[in-house]
Amino acid sequence: MRKLNIAIVGLGNIGSYLFNYLNINKKILTEKNNCMPIIKYVSAKNKKKERNIKIKRDQWLDNYLLATKLKDVDLIIELIGGSEGPAKKLVFNALRNKKHVVTANKALIAKYGDTLANIAEKNKVNLEFEASVCGGVPIIRSLKEGLIANKISKIYGIFNGTSNYILSSMDKQNQGFNEVLDSAKRLGYAESNPSADLNGDDVSSKLKILSSLCFNSFLNNEIYVEGIKNIDNTDIDNANKLGYKIKLLGFAESINNKIYQRVHPTLIKNDSYVASIDGVLNAVIIDGNPVGQSIIQGEGAGPAATTSALISDISSILRGNIKFPFSLSNKERKKLKFKSINKRDFSAYFRFEVIDKPGVLSNITNIFFKNKVSIKRLVQNPNKNKQISSIIIITHKSLDMFLNKILKEVAKKKYIKTRPKLIRINES
Amino acid sequence: MRKLNIAIVGLGNIGSYLFNYLNINKKILTEKNNCMPIIKYVSAKNKKKERNIKIKRDQWLDNYLLATKLKDVDLIIELIGGSEGPAKKLVFNALRNKKHVVTANKALIAKYGDTLANIAEKNKVNLEFEASVCGGVPIIRSLKEGLIANKISKIYGIFNGTSNYILSSMDKQNQGFNEVLDSAKRLGYAESNPSADLNGDDVSSKLKILSSLCFNSFLNNEIYVEGIKNIDNTDIDNANKLGYKIKLLGFAESINNKIYQRVHPTLIKNDSYVASIDGVLNAVIIDGNPVGQSIIQGEGAGPAATTSALISDISSILRGNIKFPFSLSNKERKKLKFKSINKRDFSAYFRFEVIDKPGVLSNITNIFFKNKVSIKRLVQNPNKNKQISSIIIITHKSLDMFLNKILKEVAKKKYIKTRPKLIRINES
Numbered sequence: 001m002r003k004l005n006i007a008i009v010g011l012g013n014i015g016s017y018l019f020n021y022l023n024i025n026k027k028i029l030t031e032k033n034n035c036m037p038i039i040k041y042v043s044a045k046n047k048k049k050e051r052n053i054k055i056k057r058d059q060w061l062d063n064y065l066l067a068t069k070l071k072d073v074d075l076i077i078e079l080i081g082g083s084e085g086p087a088k089k090l091v092f093n094a095l096r097n098k099k100h101v102v103t104a105n106k107a108l109i110a111k112y113g114d115t116l117a118n119i120a121e122k123n124k125v126n127l128e129f130e131a132s133v134c135g136g137v138p139i140i141r142s143l144k145e146g147l148i149a150n151k152i153s154k155i156y157g158i159f160n161g162t163s164n165y166i167l168s169s170m171d172k173q174n175q176g177f178n179e180v181l182d183s184a185k186r187l188g189y190a191e192s193n194p195s196a197d198l199n200g201d202d203v204s205s206k207l208k209i210l211s212s213l214c215f216n217s218f219l220n221n222e223i224y225v226e227g228i229k230n231i232d233n234t235d236i237d238n239a240n241k242l243g244y245k246i247k248l249l250g251f252a253e254s255i256n257n258k259i260y261q262r263v264h265p266t267l268i269k270n271d272s273y274v275a276s277i278d279g280v281l282n283a284v285i286i287d288g289n290p291v292g293q294s295i296i297q298g299e300g301a302g303p304a305a306t307t308s309a310l311i312s313d314i315s316s317i318l319r320g321n322i323k324f325p326f327s328l329s330n331k332e333r334k335k336l337k338f339k340s341i342n343k344r345d346f347s348a349y350f351r352f353e354v355i356d357k358p359g360v361l362s363n364i365t366n367i368f369f370k371n372k373v374s375i376k377r378l379v380q381n382p383n384k385n386k387q388i389s390s391i392i393i394i395t396h397k398s399l400d401m402f403l404n405k406i407l408k409e410v411a412k413k414k415y416i417k418t419r420p421k422l423i424r425i426n427e428s
Numbered sequence: 429m430r431k432l433n434i435a436i437v438g439l440g441n442i443g444s445y446l447f448n449y450l451n452i453n454k455k456i457l458t459e460k461n462n463c464m465p466i467i468k469y470v471s472a473k474n475k476k477k478e479r480n481i482k483i484k485r486d487q488w489l490d491n492y493l494l495a496t497k498l499k500d501v502d503l504i505i506e507l508i509g510g511s512e513g514p515a516k517k518l519v520f521n522a523l524r525n526k527k528h529v530v531t532a533n534k535a536l537i538a539k540y541g542d543t544l545a546n547i548a549e550k551n552k553v554n555l556e557f558e559a560s561v562c563g564g565v566p567i568i569r570s571l572k573e574g575l576i577a578n579k580i581s582k583i584y585g586i587f588n589g590t591s592n593y594i595l596s597s598m599d600k601q602n603q604g605f606n607e608v609l610d611s612a613k614r615l616g617y618a619e620s621n622p623s624a625d626l627n628g629d630d631v632s633s634k635l636k637i638l639s640s641l642c643f644n645s646f647l648n649n650e651i652y653v654e655g656i657k658n659i660d661n662t663d664i665d666n667a668n669k670l671g672y673k674i675k676l677l678g679f680a681e682s683i684n685n686k687i688y689q690r691v692h693p694t695l696i697k698n699d700s701y702v703a704s705i706d707g708v709l710n711a712v713i714i715d716g717n718p719v720g721q722s723i724i725q726g727e728g729a730g731p732a733a734t735t736s737a738l739i740s741d742i743s744s745i746l747r748g749n750i751k752f753p754f755s756l757s758n759k760e761r762k763k764l765k766f767k768s769i770n771k772r773d774f775s776a777y778f779r780f781e782v783i784d785k786p787g788v789l790s791n792i793t794n795i796f797f798k799n800k801v802s803i804k805r806l807v808q809n810p811n812k813n814k815q816i817s818s819i820i821i822i823t824h825k826s827l828d829m830f831l832n833k834i835l836k837e838v839a840k841k842k843y844i845k846t847r848p849k850l851i852r853i854n855e856s
Binding site: 137 | 445459460462558564566570575578701704716719721722726727731735738740743748749751752756757
């Protein structure tokens, strides 16, 4: 029986869960993959930390980098996290020393994935990162294998459970952003520092990885990223009245051979599939030819779901064939042009909180007119007590640069009471 | 560059689509899989039939079985169909002669899959059948690879686009069964002989294949199968009033280590995910540990979606590693006990069309009482014109055998005007 010696580096919630899973399921994994996974070594920052796992004395490595040098290590599983520092050092050294690597580190792959893939290919080892995108949702393997036949024109969806939990709770329970964020932290749905989840960076990393797989291109940093911190309950109420939900979506799409990557809060029709995804779930929608539209949905985070993805990668390596980390050889991957969304057109929702006095409405609509953005729908909700009016405008499709120009221009006006809002609408 | 010589046998809509796809996409498939697919031979029943493909003279085989003998054939793609006759002969001979096989033939795999897998394993060739279940939905590869970590407790969903199209059209357009079936035939959503789609046999084959993959067992014929032919618009209206949709669902589930397989029309809550799937789509829901619930949805049929699945299988063979057709070696697959649903409990919907006279209601409720099936909800809709009443009963959970006993007992009564209905309800 073939054997594969594994070193797990990083023993937080995920590393510990994986450690136990591998021990318990060694037999079935061996049977299914015709090769036995053996946890040869583990390493983590603090040896003495309380963990729910039984490490044998000869499994522990004080120096995590030693795993990249030892002859009896075939595969290193990196669960440290972060795009720099120890994680980066570990993965670079591992691949250079011809060790297979499995990682859940989306920041690292989104930043250094191309270079790492190149080293892996040269050294004929595997670099797998299913767990870096959407936890237990087997989206990377599906793109690389199940849907390999397809020319993908668009991939989009809910890639961050924390922000989806916050938006759907604000909607269902009519609670404010901060209140919901606090309860998300208590429930373990948000980290103590949730900034990457809330500002869109987490989705951005995942989307870059997915779009390079979908479009057979190198990773590309041309991406528009906007988080959910400016969404309030008034926006959510307005959206409901107009027949929409607000979701933080990531999109990568090829339109007339131009590729756009974008992450932003999006108004999406109430009766659409994506609008129905509540809580911490992730959902990915793929438009491909010949398959048509496919959807994959599941748990996007947590030790259990992440372990499901890690085991999928480990099994692929156990079965023993070397694959290109991004589906294609480095020399076949394309340098595609990714475009700024400035010149992509959207319908949009605007919200202006204004001093309720004559001339304001005509001034605002005039700014839309000057920028050639045509208005589809306008609702003015006066609030006499505060002498403030709320003006909601839904536009027809216009170039993003003009929508932003309007936003900036109106923001400067003296009749504006709070920062104006622009939320893009998903048409399909 | 490695090469893989392919013979395509069967050149209907799917075979022709695949032929063109392989020719057009040879380069990208070669790059992604590090091996070049070459259509060496094709064969079909009628050489002279008009087809939208350009076959070279030396590609055509008059005798399809020759493909299993020729040295310059590595992989045979069987697109004949049917569990017996030429398809069976071709696949058995191919595997015996150490040719890889890719097939879209669910009837063949559901019937002879275990024997075929055994031959493939002994001869160290691949037998792949992604296209046999749910067309373009990469469910088999996801079970074998993306979700390999998981112990599956339940898999269910919409596995037949034709019957789903009929039920959802009956619901949305308020048209009768036959009317909708006719338009489904015109639109190409139903075959001229749609009996396997309508009587549940198509779902039954797919479900057997899926449950053997989910539970690591051999294929098992203990399965309850009921089609949609008895569903009428009154049932659909009643379901709507009660907050349900009627869907033809397949279920394979492990409850207290007993496995149940069943295919039947099902009442499913209006606001559930499955209820929202309309038209010819397929959707698969998987409950697994550790991943939790996953959903995969997509096009379930047609040449384009099926080609997506076939190419996934062909690519797996191009990459070159031998896999067990059902994930596990023949000696590791289990002989699990599959149970009749007689002793599984369900809530159920009953509908009785009765002569509207005193004593009938009490007689019916008494039969429920005698069989220890407790009634959750009862609605009687009188129709004075016809002197007929419609009695709808929703039960609490009861063993299936008692539900059926009631059905039989009431059916014999003289006050019954049309065949009584029993539709099981999905609780989760």
